[in-house]
Amino acid sequence: MILAEFATVNIFSLNLLLNMTFLYLPGYGQVLSLLLSMFIIFTFMNMLDEIPRISRVLPALFALATAGVLAQTLLSVAPVPEVSAEHGKTSAKNIRIVDFKTKPNVYFIAFDSLIPKVLLQKHLGLETTPYHEVLDAHFQRFKNFFADRVPTRRSLNSLLALDIGHYSEARRNNIASRFFSGRIPSPLFEIFKHNGYETNTLYRSGYFGWNKGPHVDNYWIDRLGSKTGACEFISTSGLKAFTFMGYCSLVKSNMFISAFRGQIIDSNISDIDFLINKMRAGLQRDAPQIFVGYVYSPGHTVGDFDRKDTEVADKYRQYYFKRSKKTAAYLNNIVTFIANEDPEAIVYVFGDHGPGISRKDTFKENGVIFVQDRFGVYGGIHPRDRCAESFSTPYNKNFMTVLQGAHMIIKCLSGGKYAFITLEDYRLPESRILEDYRLPESKTTSHNRYEDYLYE
DSSP states (O other), X not given: OHHXXXXXXXXXXXXXGGOHHHHTSOHHHXXXXXXXXXXXHHHHHHHXXXXXXXXXXXXXXXXXXXXXXXXXXXXTOOOOOOOOOSTTBOSSTTBBOOOOSXXXXXXXXXXXXXXXXXXXXXXXXXXXXXXXXXXXXXXXXXXXXXXXXXXXXXXXXXXXXXXXXXXXXXXXXXXXXXXXXXXXXXXXXXXXXXXXXXXXXXXXXSTTOSSOOTTSSEEEOOTTSSOOGGGGGOOOSGGGGGGGGGHHHHHTSHHHHHHHGGGSTTTTSOHHHHXXXXXXXXXXXXXXXXXXXXXXXXOOOOTTOOXXXXXXXXXXXXXXXXXXXXXXXXXXXXXXXXHHHOTTOEEEEEESSOXXXXXXXXXXXOXXXXXXXXXXXXXXXXXXXXXXXXXXXXXXXXXXXXXXXXXXXXXXXXTSOOSBSSOOOOOOOOHHHHHOTTSOOOSXXXXXXXXXXXXX
């Protein structure tokens, strides 16, 4: 019985607390699930004790199953595409190399859950936040702006792919998460590299991968910094406190941080200082710089968030507003750095995805809030007059996406030339991907149009 209890605790801590299906169950459903799990495990262990034939056969079956999983993993590793040798082309079939007329430093900076005021008011019931005041004062905002893919890894990697068809193909090959760390070629960086740029990606933790690949010059992470690995995006309130046997609660505790602070490299600087320090170092190098960086601020909801729970919704609203003060300070630091040290640079700021207040909504039942909350984000450029001519004739008349914004900047630097070979008909992911982003994308054409979910 004791072994059954320990096994159930392991399943609960290492799997069920990260399983949305389990978390969405009512309290009595979770308790019944745990009791049923313990009963099944207890019965199974009794069978092992009482039926010798089973106890001899099962270890062999487990060993074979483990070997099968390992073999499938090794055999299913997709080949890493090489940069196209064809002159004038990138590794993406639909993206060509273009020559730049001007070569300022270019900074693409994603903030977690950065959204425009209209969605802030609609979904969080807040009129404004401190960070919106900074954005309004210093950035040119793009209306009806959307992420191409969500959540964070997919948002940033699809940007680097520079073509949604190319990104979808990479997803089908199970390599789409490797653009950011440079393990596979990025068409965005191929264009900038052709024009003499040094390429950089940055995030404080190893969330996008721990090892730098050959297709980015610098992959800046803080290997021993203040981030907490997988625990970084896991809440430690309520039942979540027991995730990974309580490890996440421990490493986020004041006691742990105080005890190990002196042994952590760079832990005394903020995320934005970590970014700006690398940007400042780039000014000392001969080549112009292109940065794609990610800052986890102000931050999204937890996995089991329920917007219909008034207390839970109000708690997140307060959290978001409080964190927005730090986001405002981060944005002010960027604006100050550009004004004082790199005034010719282009800064492209955008949200990686929305705050995620629609976690318990489905696309079929409430498509508007589902899409606007998850894909509707802030996008803007600083200084506000940068690339004004390019952005005055956007890729689409009624909306813009993160990826399209990158194309507008390339068009600006190249004197009006598109990197696209064939202009795509931009659509949202297929319905099944919208409902479950863990699924691989297919070659079918989505019928979900951004135009149907405009919010202003």
